[in-house]
Amino acid sequence: MNKEKLLRVMVAKPGLDGHDRGARVVARALRDAGVEVIYTGLHQTPTQIVNAAAQEDVDAIGLSILSGAHMTIFAEVMDLLREREMPEVLVFGGGAIPKKDKDKLQSMGVGEIFTPGTDTRDIIEYLKKAFDFRG
Numbered sequence: 001m002n003k004e005k006l007l008r009v010m011v012a013k014p015g016l017d018g019h020d021r022g023a024r025v026v027a028r029a030l031r032d033a034g035v036e037v038i039y040t041g042l043h044q045t046p047t048q049i050v051n052a053a054a055q056e057d058v059d060a061i062g063l064s065i066l067s068g069a070h071m072t073i074f075a076e077v078m079d080l081l082r083e084r085e086m087p088e089v090l091v092f093g094g095g096a097i098p099k100k101d102k103d104k105l106q107s108m109g110v111g112e113i114f115t116p117g118t119d120t121r122d123i124i125e126y127l128k129k130a131f132d133f134r135g
Helices: 021-032 046-054 070-083 099-107 122-130
Strands: 010-011 036-039 059-065 091-095
Touching: 010 021, 010 046, 021 036, 021 059, 021 091, 036 091, 046 059, 046 070, 059 070, 059 122, 070 091, 070 099, 091 122
Parallel strands: 010 036, 010 059, 059 091
Antiparallel strands: none
């Protein structure tokens, strides 16, 4: 990645889950670490998320899901990214996602999954390593 270009990460809250405190905490921590953050707000569909990611030219999408719909939503986002020919966009996530599902998500191309209680520094470090970003 070009060091002169800011890392651009979209934090999205898909589905019907109305609790976005964790997503906002992550977005703020990323911003404070020198990452350009686009926060989509609540109740986004996978199509809205991928369209916004294309429009904003993001490097990564962080999905925050607590509703239990993570397998469906992540799969749809990954499919839409492939359809839009955006395979370079890193998708990672967080929320109430069981270990057995984490492995399945990663096998479909999703990056790291962060569960509740994860230190935001771990998320920042993950993205820095993924993009060789120094902030």
